[in-house]
Amino acid sequence: MDFSLNEIQEMLADSIDKFIDNEYDFDTRQKHAASAAGYNPDVWSTFAELGWTAVPFSEDDGGFDGGPVDIMLMMQRFGRGLVVEPFLANVVLAGGILKRVADAGQKQRWLQAIIGGELQATLAFTEPQAGYDLSDVATTAKPDGDGWILNGRKGFVPNGATSELLIVPARTAGEPGDESGITLFAVAADTQGISCNAYHTIDGLRAAEFRLDAVKVAGDTVLGEAGAGYGALDETIADATLAVCAEAVGIMRVLKDKTIEYSKSRSQFGVPIGSFQALQHRMVDMLTECEQAQSLLIWAAMTHAAGGEDASRAVSSIKYLVGTSGQKLGEEAVQIHGGMGVTWDLDVAHYFKRLTAIGQMFGSADWHLDRLAARAA
Amino acid sequence: MQVTFSAEEREFREEVRAFFRDEYPEDIREKQAQGAELDPEDQVRWQQLLHAKGWAGINWPVEYGGTGWSPVQKYIFATEEANANAPIIIPFGLSMVGPVIYTFGNDEQKQRFLPDILASRVWWCQGYSEPGSGSDLASLKMRAELAGDHFVVNGTKTWTTLGQHADWIFCLARTNTDVARRQEGISFLLVDMKTPGVSVKPIILLDGTHEVNEIHFDNVKVPVDNLVGEEGKGWTYGKVLLQHERTNIAGVARSRYRVRRLRKQVQKSVRGASPLAGDKNYMRRLAAVEVELKSLEYTELRTLAAVASGNAPGPESSILKIKGTEIQQAIDMLYLQASGYYALPYVPDQYAPDFSGETIGEGLETQSALRYFNNRKASIYGGSNEIQKNIIAKHVLGL
Numbered sequence: 001m002d003f004s005l006n007e008i009q010e011m012l013a014d015s016i017d018k019f020i021d022n023e024y025d026f027d028t029r030q031k032h033a034a035s036a037a038g039y040n041p042d043v044w045s046t047f048a049e050l051g052w053t054a055v056p057f058s059e060d061d062g063g064f065d066g067g068p069v070d071i072m073l074m075m076q077r078f079g080r081g082l083v084v085e086p087f088l089a090n091v092v093l094a095g096g097i098l099k100r101v102a103d104a105g106q107k108q109r110w111l112q113a114i115i116g117g118e119l120q121a122t123l124a125f126t127e128p129q130a131g132y133d134l135s136d137v138a139t140t141a142k143p144d145g146d147g148w149i150l151n152g153r154k155g156f157v158p159n160g161a162t163s164e165l166l167i168v169p170a171r172t173a174g175e176p177g178d179e180s181g182i183t184l185f186a187v188a189a190d191t192q193g194i195s196c197n198a199y200h201t202i203d204g205l206r207a208a209e210f211r212l213d214a215v216k217v218a219g220d221t222v223l224g225e226a227g228a229g230y231g232a233l234d235e236t237i238a239d240a241t242l243a244v245c246a247e248a249v250g251i252m253r254v255l256k257d258k259t260i261e262y263s264k265s266r267s268q269f270g271v272p273i274g275s276f277q278a279l280q281h282r283m284v285d286m287l288t289e290c291e292q293a294q295s296l297l298i299w300a301a302m303t304h305a306a307g308g309e310d311a312s313r314a315v316s317s318i319k320y321l322v323g324t325s326g327q328k329l330g331e332e333a334v335q336i337h338g339g340m341g342v343t344w345d346l347d348v349a350h351y352f353k354r355l356t357a358i359g360q361m362f363g364s365a366d367w368h369l370d371r372l373a374a375r376a377a
Numbered sequence: 378m379q380v381t382f383s384a385e386e387r388e389f390r391e392e393v394r395a396f397f398r399d400e401y402p403e404d405i406r407e408k409q410a411q412g413a414e415l416d417p418e419d420q421v422r423w424q425q426l427l428h429a430k431g432w433a434g435i436n437w438p439v440e441y442g443g444t445g446w447s448p449v450q451k452y453i454f455a456t457e458e459a460n461a462n463a464p465i466i467i468p469f470g471l472s473m474v475g476p477v478i479y480t481f482g483n484d485e486q487k488q489r490f491l492p493d494i495l496a497s498r499v500w501w502c503q504g505y506s507e508p509g510s511g512s513d514l515a516s517l518k519m520r521a522e523l524a525g526d527h528f529v530v531n532g533t534k535t536w537t538t539l540g541q542h543a544d545w546i547f548c549l550a551r552t553n554t555d556v557a558r559r560q561e562g563i564s565f566l567l568v569d570m571k572t573p574g575v576s577v578k579p580i581i582l583l584d585g586t587h588e589v590n591e592i593h594f595d596n597v598k599v600p601v602d603n604l605v606g607e608e609g610k611g612w613t614y615g616k617v618l619l620q621h622e623r624t625n626i627a628g629v630a631r632s633r634y635r636v637r638r639l640r641k642q643v644q645k646s647v648r649g650a651s652p653l654a655g656d657k658n659y660m661r662r663l664a665a666v667e668v669e670l671k672s673l674e675y676t677e678l679r680t681l682a683a684v685a686s687g688n689a690p691g692p693e694s695s696i697l698k699i700k701g702t703e704i705q706q707a708i709d710m711l712y713l714q715a716s717g718y719y720a721l722p723y724v725p726d727q728y729a730p731d732f733s734g735e736t737i738g739e740g741l742e743t744q745s746a747l748r749y750f751n752n753r754k755a756s757i758y759g760g761s762n763e764i765q766k767n768i769i770a771k772h773v774l775g776l
Contacts, residue, residue, distance in 0.1 A: 002378065
């Protein structure tokens with residue numbers, strides 16, 4: 001039994017910690033979030049130079065062969081810094097599909113560029129009507145000579161507007177809700193017929209909706225086998241779910257620590273508010289929620305890494321916990337900060353908002369609890 | 378990062394499994410399966426079987442006859458013990474007074490008491506709480522006045538678990554009232570329950586069981602040889618002991634066993650035409666408890682890993698008691714809810730060996746409410762969960 005990190009993991013964790021501590025304070029984050037792109041391209045280049053964009057890819061693909069545990073370490077720290085740079089969109093989502101199903105040429109063209117920090121890419125995994133059902137793909141792809149013609153709509157696409165490459169699941173057979181018949185396409189965002197409706201999200205990040213109106217793509221944009229894209233989509237979203245849960249656990253720890261710190265410095269009735277038992281017990285609950293989530297995250301990452309039938313249970317368990325006790329921890333952090341907790345200026349509010357946004361992504365707590373409940377029934 | 382066991386640890390696990398498979402008496406196994414109360418003789422017989430195997434002093438150092446097990450071995454043992462649904466070892470001798478005696482007692486006391494504790498030849502009980510001193514233990518009033526070669530002890534102890542079977546009691550008593558802090562002047566005394574002036578009055582718990590007692594001390598003469606460690610240092614020794622109690626009451630392995638058993642039960646229990654497993658609300662609640670329990674399992678493993686690598690347990694260890702008992706009680710409620718009308722019969726007698734009538738329902742169901750009632754104690758004893766939060770707020774959060 002050993003929860004210690006190996007040497008490479010130690011170095012990775014250490015380098016991200018240093019970066020957050022030295023170059024990514026809250027004001028810097030806010031500046032990046034408010035910029036035109038919603039993140040800082042120079043910082044993204046730094047991520048690539050430091051090798052962070054290569055972590056989850058095989059050595060053959062030019063990566064470090066990292067797994068869920070490594071991503072967990074990274075995302076916890078990105079959570080701590082409330083990082084807005086598009087690691088999720090590029091590395092976890094787009095990279096996740098490419099590493100699973102792209103052929104050598106496609107990897108050379110796109111995955112290498114993602115690892116190098118030269119290409120912005122994302123995954124259009126959901127549609128307006130689909131909710132959390134990944135198989136509810138109504139976007140169609142019809143054969144057209146050597147290529148295909150895509151029609152349909154895509155909902156919440158993280159960093160959609162700044163992405164040059166969109167990975168688009170489209171139906172080449174069957175009906176929405178069928179797992180088979182989904183094909184994955186790598187589509188240049190500037191292809192004729194694609195319109196992008198970009199928006200800010202509640203947590204200061206960026207996303208977009210897309211319309212695909214008779215979008216013509218070449219045959220070599222198909223990733224993997226036609227009609228068999230669901231597996232890679234499902235696995236990639238599982239990776240992404242775990243990744244945002246790790247980010248959430250990083251956020252939870254910050255909120256817990258900041259709240260305790262604040263309760264020691266804020267005085268009312270002539271004493272620090274942290275001396276009130278009514279608040280002390282609630283902060284102990286925050287500690288409990290934080291440590292429980294940390295423990296479950298470790299189990300989930302290791303179990304997901306091992307694969308097998310417990311892997312999806314692991315992902316649903318941590319997403320449920322983050323969505324329930326994590327959300328409660330966020331609410332408590334705001335509450336104990338009092339009036340300051342509900343101001344735009346204080347970082348606590350922004351951590352809370354990101355936590356809330358994560359709760360809405362890749363299946364809500366209820367949705368994952370249903371999956372867990374159905375498992376045994 | 379890995380949570381697999383080493384080859385030696387896997388071998389150890391096999392040995393523990395084999396022991397529970399081969400040495401665990403069938404009659405006790407059956408009573409446990411029904412949730413029936415064990416006779417004191419059953420309890421002693423089981424603990425003596427563990428002793429014969431050399432596994433009675435789980436936390437004891439080897440020099441006093443303990444196992445000397447690593448934290449991982451203890452974890453494996455606890456898991457297998459729970460999976461076998463074996464009786465919980467009565468903690469007062471083996472887990473509580475034993476460690477105090479081998480840590481703070483003199484050689485004469487070690488020789489006199491430890492072998493009998495290890496062999497479960499003497500039944501011990503705990504004299505800490507008093508009618509006026511629950512969570513505020515330092516307010517205790519029991520007096521022990523020195524009179525030559527003995528103390529004269531007067532006062533009342535309460536919530537004394539299984540004191541009706543006990544041969545000896547360990548007590549915190551005031552030997553000095555002229556002190557600056559009330560934690561001072563308290564001494565740790567060992568008292569033979571057969572001493573004149575000791576009387577035991579039962580307290581019946583809400584499930585109808587006689588589990589705890591009030592113990593009265595009326596001019597009880599206790600030899601000074603029965604004072605453990607230094608006079609006036611009892612509070613310190615008692616705290617060490619309470620600390621020990623706290624790490625043992627998370628009950629993760631037991632809860633895991635109970636949830637697995639419940640998963641089988643929900644396939645059998647019916648709600649109208651379909652099994653309970655089809656009840657979405659119920660299954661959601663069960664799934665939610667499983668998530669909490671899995672988290673706690675890993676919280677415990679993180680604590681073990683820290684201890685195993687020579688570090689002090691981190692803040693995660695302090696939440697074990699609170700979360701552990703909350704989960705136990707949530708599972709109690711799930712069993713109750715799974716039992717429907719069969720939670721209602723109050724029929725503890727039907728599990729007695731000499732019962733000859735027609736039994737009503739199954740043990741899991743007809744004992745479910747009683748277990749639920751009884752186990753409300755879990756968040757109260759060993760320092761109530763609110764007291765635990767006070768301690769964490771002060772010592773972990775620095776508030």
